[in-house]
Amino acid sequence: MKKRIICHIGIVASIVIVCAAGRPRAQSIFGLNFIGEHRYRGNARHRSLAFSTLAVPDSASAITPNTASLADLKQVTFSIYEVLGLSRISRGGNVVNQNRFQLPTVMIAVPIGRGFVCGVGYRTRFESKGDFAFRREFEGDPTPYEIYKRRSSLFTAPLVLTWKFKELLRVGGELQIERGSIRDQVTIDFEAEGYMPSTSIQNRIFSGTSWGMYLLITPVSRLSIGAGFDDRISYDVDQELRFSYEEFNSVSVDEFTLPPAFSIGVAAGITERWWMSSTFWSREAPEPRCFEELSGSLGREWMIAFGIERRGSPTGGFFSRRPLRFGYYQNRWHLEFPSGKGIFSRFITFGTGFPMPGGPGTLDFSIEFGQIGSIDDNGIDEQVVRCGLGLNVSEVWSRRRGSRR
Amino acid sequence: MRSVLKSIAFAVIAALLASCTSDQEGPVAGVFVEEGLIGIERDTLAVSVRTVPVPTGVGTGKLLQIGEIKGIHFEALLMAFDFTLEGGLGGRTVTAAILDLPVVAATPEDTLIKPEDFLLRVSFHELLAEFEETDSITAVPGVDAVPIPDSLGETVHGLGITSFEFSLSPAFVQEWLEGTRPHRGIAILLAEEPDPTGLMEMKARELGSDPPVMRVAFDDTTADTFAVSKDYAVATFSGDGIDCVAGVAQRIFFEFDPGDDLDSVVVHYAALVLTVDGERGLGATRGESSPSPLPELPSDFPYYLYTPNSADPEDPAFLDGTGVDVGTFLPYETQVLEIPLRGFMPDVVRGLRVNTGLVFQSNIETLRIQRATFFSAGEDGQQGPYIEVIYSYPAEFSGSS
Numbered sequence: 006m007k008k009r010i011i012c013h014i015g016i017v018a019s020i021v022i023v024c025a026a027g028r029p030r031a032q033s034i035f036g037l038n039f040i041g042e043h044r045y046r047g048n049a050r051h052r053s054l055a056f057s058t059l060a061v062p063d064s065a066s067a068i069t070p071n072t073a074s075l076a077d078l079k080q081v082t083f084s085i086y087e088v089l090g091l092s093r094i095s096r097g098g099n100v101v102n103q104n105r106f107q108l109p110t111v112m113i114a115v116p117i118g119r120g121f122v123c124g125v126g127y128r129t130r131f132e133s134k135g136d137f138a139f140r141r142e143f144e145g146d147p148t149p150y151e152i153y154k155r156r157s158s159l160f161t162a163p164l165v166l167t168w169k170f171k172e173l174l175r176v177g178g179e180l181q182i183e184r185g186s187i188r189d190q191v192t193i194d195f196e197a198e199g200y201m202p203s204t205s206i207q208n209r210i211f212s213g214t215s216w217g218m219y220l221l222i223t224p225v226s227r228l229s230i231g232a233g234f235d236d237r238i239s240y241d242v243d244q245e246l247r248f249s250y251e252e253f254n255s256v257s258v259d260e261f262t263l264p265p266a267f268s269i270g271v272a273a274g275i276t277e278r279w280w281m282s283s284t285f286w287s288r289e290a291p292e293p294r295c296f297e298e299l300s301g302s303l304g305r306e307w308m309i310a311f312g313i314e315r316r317g318s319p320t321g322g323f324f325s326r327r328p329l330r331f332g333y334y335q336n337r338w339h340l341e342f343p344s345g346k347g348i349f350s351r352f353i354t355f356g357t358g359f360p361m362p363g364g365p366g367t368l369d370f371s372i373e374f375g376q377i378g379s380i381d382d383n384g385i386d387e388q389v390v391r392c393g394l395g396l397n398v399s400e401v402w403s404r405r406r407g408s409r410r
Numbered sequence: 411m412r413s414v415l416k417s418i419a420f421a422v423i424a425a426l427l428a429s430c431t432s433d434q435e436g437p438v439a440g441v442f443v444e445e446g447l448i449g450i451e452r453d454t455l456a457v458s459v460r461t462v463p464v465p466t467g468v469g470t471g472k473l474l475q476i477g478e479i480k481g482i483h484f485e486a487l488l489m490a491f492d493f494t495l496e497g498g499l500g501g502r503t504v505t506a507a508i509l510d511l512p513v514v515a516a517t518p519e520d521t522l523i524k525p526e527d528f529l530l531r532v533s534f535h536e537l538l539a540e541f542e543e544t545d546s547i548t549a550v551p552g553v554d555a556v557p558i559p560d561s562l563g564e565t566v567h568g569l570g571i572t573s574f575e576f577s578l579s580p581a582f583v584q585e586w587l588e589g590t591r592p593h594r595g596i597a598i599l600l601a602e603e604p605d606p607t608g609l610m611e612m613k614a615r616e617l618g619s620d621p622p623v624m625r626v627a628f629d630d631t632t633a634d635t636f637a638v639s640k641d642y643a644v645a646t647f648s649g650d651g652i653d654c655v656a657g658v659a660q661r662i663f664f665e666f667d668p669g670d671d672l673d674s675v676v677v678h679y680a681a682l683v684l685t686v687d688g689e690r691g692l693g694a695t696r697g698e699s700s701p702s703p704l705p706e707l708p709s710d711f712p713y714y715l716y717t718p719n720s721a722d723p724e725d726p727a728f729l730d731g732t733g734v735d736v737g738t739f740l741p742y743e744t745q746v747l748e749i750p751l752r753g754f755m756p757d758v759v760r761g762l763r764v765n766t767g768l769v770f771q772s773n774i775e776t777l778r779i780q781r782a783t784f785f786s787a788g789e790d791g792q793q794g795p796y797i798e799v800i801y802s803y804p805a806e807f808s809g810s811s
Contacts, residue, residue, distance in 0.1 A: 037442055096438040103433060137439040141450055149450050149678075149802075153439070191805040193448055195678065199750045203676035205448065205805030248804045249676050250760055384441055 033377045034094050034103075034135075034387055035348050039296055039340045040187065041133035041157045043306065044107065045286070046070050048086040049369035049395030053356025054312030055332025059270030059284040060231035061314075062175070062221060065367050066397045067112035067124055070268075070284065071231045072177030073221040075114045075122045076169035080365060080399040084126075086110045088371075088393040096385040107132065108158065114165070115402070124165035131159040131185075147197035154192075159185030159211055175221040183213040183238050203249040209295065211240040211261065227274030231284075235266040242295055261296075264289040282312045290339060302344040310334035317358070330356045330371075346382045351375050356393070366398035448802045451675075455797040457666040457682070459652055459786070462723045462769070466776055468657040469543035469642045472617045472704050473697045476569070476598060477530050477609040479517060480692040480781050481649045482658065484609065486550045488541050488642040490595035491624050493586050495634065502628040506561065507583040509534070509596075510623045511612050513574040515697035518608035525696075529568035530610050531602045533557040534578065537595040543640050546776075548658075550644050553597045558582055566601040569610055583626055595640075611697035615641050617704055645779055651690070652786055652795065654713070656772030657779030663723060665767040666797055672759040675801040680755030681748045682715065682768060685792045690783040691741030711741040711782045712773035715749055721766040731766070736773055741782040748798070755799060 036042035048068040051058045059070045064077040067084040087109040094101045112126030135155040143149050162184070167177035187209045194202040215238040222230045242259040270284035287307040293300045312332035318325045331354065338348040352375030359368045371393035378386045475484040518528040535553035557565035560577035567576050585591030615621045615638050622638040647658040654662050664682060693699075693709030700706065715734045720727035734754045739747050749770075757763035772780060787794030 034439060037439060094438045096441060099438050101433045101438045135439060143450055143452070145452060151448060189807055191448060193450060193676075193678065193802050199752070200679045200800070201677070201753075201756070203448075203678060203802055203804075205807070207805075207807035246804075246807070250756075250804075252760065253674075253804050385438060 033092070033350070033389070034385060035338065035340060035342060035378055035383070036131075036133035036157075037135040037155055038342065039299060039303070040159055041131035043131055043336075043338070044129050045308065045336075046110075046128060048084055048110070048397070049356055049371040049393040050328075050330065050358060050367075052088070052373065052391075052393050053330040053332065053354050053369070053371035054282060054314055055310040055334040055352065055354045056286075056308065057270065057282040057284045057310035057312035057332055057334065058272070059233060059268055059282075059286075060221065060229040060272040061270075061280070061282050062223065062229060065365075065399070066395070067114035067126065068110055068128075068395070068397075071219050071221050071233060071270075072163070072165050072179050072217065073167050073175035073219040073231070075124055075165060075177060076120065076167035076175040076221075078114050078116055078122050078399070079401075081113070081115050081402045082397060082399040083113045084111070084395065084397045086393060086395040088391050090389060090391045092377075092387050092389040094385065094387045095380065105134075108160075112163075120169040122165075122167045122169075124167075125162070126165075127160060127162055129158055129160045130183075131157065133157045141193075147195045147200065149193055149195050152192040152194060154190040155188065157185070157187035159183070159187075161215075163217075172223055172226075174223075177219040177221075179217040179219075181215045181217060181235075181238075183211065183215055183240065185211045187211070201249075204247075205249075206245075206247040208245045208247070209259075210243040210245075212243075213238050213240040215239075227280075229272045231268075231270040231272070233266075233268040233286075235268075235288075237265045238263040244295075259295050261291075261294055263291050278316045278318065280314045280316065282314070284308075284310045286310075288339075299340070302341045303339050304337070304341050304347060306337060306339045308334060308336040312354075327357050327359070330354075342378075342383050342385075348378050348383055350377045352389070352391075361396075361398060364398070365400065366396070369393075369395040369397075371395070448805050450678075450800070450802045452798065452800050453671075455666050455668060455799060457664045457795050457797055459665075459795055460663050460723075461649075461653060462661045462663050462728070464659045464661055464729065464771075464775070465546070465548035466657065466659045467545070467547040467642070467644065468777060468779060469545060469547065470616055471643060471778065472614050473514070473611045473695070474614045474622075474641055474643045475609055475611050475645070475695065475697070475779075476532065476600065476643065477517075477604060478607040479519065479609040479695060480690060481653075482645055482647050482655065482692065482779060482781060484643055484645045485600070486644040487598040488537065488547070488551070488595055488640075488644065489598070489622055489638050490537075490540070490593065490640050491586075491636045492639040493593055493636055495587060499587055502630055502632065504580040504584040504587065504626055505629050506627040507578040507580055508625040509576045509578055510625060511569065511574045511576070511598075512620050512622060513569065513571050513610060513612045514703055515611040515695065515700065516571045516608065517611070517696045518606050520606035520608075523606060523608075526571050528608050528610075529570040529573060530600060530604050530608070531566050532569045532598050533565050533567070533601040534576070535597045535599060536582075537597050540594045541640070541642060543642055545642075547642060547644050549646065550597065550599065553599070557601075558596070569598075574612070578624075583624070587626070609695060611695060613703060614643075615639070620703070647781070649783070651687070651789075652684075652784040653690075654711075654770055654772060654782045654784075655780070656711075656775050657777070659772065659775045661769050661771040662784075663718075663728075663767055663769050664795060665721070666765075668755075668759050668765065672799065672801065675759070675803055677756045677759055677799060677801045679798075679800040680751040681798050682751060682770075682795065683793075683798050684747045684749070684770075684784040684795050686739065686741060686743065686745050686747055687783040687785050687790075687792075688740075688742045688744035690781065691743075692779075692781040693741050694780075707778070709740065709742070710738040711780055712736070712738045713749075713770060713782070714773040715751075715768055715770050717754055717763070718766050718769050728769070731769065734768065739782075741780065747784075751797070755797070
């Protein structure tokens with residue numbers, strides 16, 4: 006059994022690594038500003054319910070919006086989730102098609118008895134990648150081009166401990182090791198021989214720690230309430246500036262703080278199979294330190310989500326046994342572009358899942374259709390389709406009889 | 411069920427693999443940096459110019475020239491003959507001596523005069539010292555002031571395409587053959603300033619055929635021909651413009667001060683910009699540019715630009731340095747010549763190299779005579795030499811102040 010799980014993990018990880026290696030992409034063109042686009046937590050099931058699942062207990066996955074939900078895991082569980090985004094970006098008659106992978110999210114959770122479950126994993130908080138060039142206005146020949154590259158990823162490695170008190174209360178705490186970098190590179194080049202390009206690079210290394218606390222309360226069998234608190238993240242920022250002429254290089258140290266985030270959600274079962282859920286998430290505007298050019302252009306971020314799930318029946322035909330999930334979420338970014346004009350993401354989502362053949366675990370799919378930004382407010386809009394694939398595999402880890410020497 | 415899962419998995423993997431490419435964000439992202447992160451500028455630096463003579467001479471040319479063209483004065487032709495006779499004179503007496511100069515081209519600077527009508531008045535003088543073709547002769551060497559007369563006592567002769575055989579005094583030749591009069595060579599000098607000026611060209615020994623010869627007739631009706639054993643055209647140049655002259659020679663020294671403005675920029679491109687005065691340039695003489703008798707020589711001007719090891723033209727180190735650029739151009743066509751300075755200017759503005767200026771010279775300075783002249787500021791309404799610099803400032807990133 007262990008071998009098979011490892012085999013499954015290996016296959017999926019290989020696919021993800023092969024496809025995604027070196028190609029972590031921005032979720033959105035707007036992610037080329039500030040610290041990138043926010044990636045909400047949750048695997049394919051939670052995405053197909055539009056991240057409305059803060060209050061939804063999940064006994065199959067280690068990747069959930071609510072850490073406290075891990076307390077429902079009875080077996081060692083490994084979860085991995087990967088998403089591919091396809092978008093069509095429009096601005097002033099220019100259209101660009103983008104296909105983007107995100108770095109996978111992974112998590113492993115281990116029950117340690119007495120209602121406690123611990124876990125560890127990797128999750129990207131913000132990321133972006135951009136490659137573009139444009140002609141510069143310049144008198145005479147030759148024409149210079151400004152070539153811009155951006156790579157950013159702020160990620161966290163959460164160390165999780167959860168506890169379950171009967172069916173009423175689940176509590177989860179996270180110690181989060183925060184790391185990441187934002188690298189901007191600008192090159193001036195000319196379409197002519199004999200002209201030397203110049204490159205300027207700003208590399209900012211982020212590091213810090215934070216903590217989070219989550220609750221999941223089930224006062225009655227078909228009603229759950231979830232709440233979460235992610236404390237502020239105070240990043241130490243090591244900033245390095247490198248140029249074609251090394252005498253211009255410099256290093257400096259700065260700080261950047263993301264304010265605390267709050268979330269609250271509710272899930273209710275209309276019937277045994279039909280459940281509705283909703284979540285609201287919010288974080289105050291960060292100070293624009295390290296991003297002075299965005300002073301006045303950073304606002305409060307919030308997200309509101311609604312979802313409805315028809316859970317799979319243990320009996321019946323193929324479609325009856327499949328879960329069906331639908332949702333809608335709206336997210337206002339921290340970034341305002343231009344200043345005073347918020348960027349909104351609006352997505353409808355749906356998805357389903359399958360049990361893993363031959364053992365405990367699920368294979369879930371999610372699809373999102375939506376739009377980020379608008380021509381009227383932001384000058385750019387982005388039509389987005391995202392396809393997600395999540396894998397959860399579980400098994401009981403116990404010492405085999407007679408294995409002790 | 412398993413087949414369904416397999417199909418889905420296959421489709422997902424295929425989709426992932428197929429979508430590993432994307433368009434560049436391109437113009438849609440330009441809105442984020444429309445002002446640009448980097449300022450790009452074009453600027454010019456003034457240069458001061460002076461010419462530096464580097465006296466030299468070319469003794470191995472395949473043509474010998476006398477006269478003047480484009481300000482280059484071909485002042486003298488030096489020739490020496492090997493008068494060694496097997497068995498000696500044997501009591502014979504020279505009755506006639508003819509100097510045969512194989513003239514191939516005449517170039518009067520007055521284009522109204524036909525080449526065949528153009529003559530230079532020359533006289534022949536004994537050299538007071540020997541010369542070698544490998545010498546660098548930059549001025550007419552010592553000669554006997556009294557010309558060698560012909561058999562009739564005449565000392566001045568007209569040299570032209572149709573007038574290239576000259577009688578010399580048999581007595582002089584007799585003594586050269588006997589060895590009683592040292593033969594160090596003959597100098598052919600302009601007997602008078604030509605009017606109009608122009609150039610007369612003849613074959614040199616180095617051409618390999620039909621060289622200048624001395625034909626001698628004896629009293630026993632025998633005759634001998636003595637080919638030239640070494641020859642040399644002595645040239646000088648005098649001009650007050652921005653002239654680079656090969657074979658004479660003269661280089662151009664450019665000095666400039668980059669100032670403080672470039673201390674904080676990245677140089678993308680720098681070039682020394684010159685305007686060629688085609689009227690005064692010499693790429694090839696008529697003899698050199700004719701397909702006969704020698705293979706046509708190129709008429710472009712190969713240059714070499716270097717930064718000297720010393721900024722003092724009196725210092726021998728000035729004559730050598732680090733190469734900046736090599737190239738060619740047509741010196742007889744008025745045009746703007748832009749010579750890229752490559753890594754030189756970045757090194758100077760960064761303080762990695764001492765700014766000793768730039769020196770422009772012919773890349774065949776000791777092999778051939780050519781002239782390139784550049785306009786100075788305001789001359790004929792033209793722009794003088796300057797250095798063009800294209801540079802940018804380091805990017806101003808957010809939060810990097």
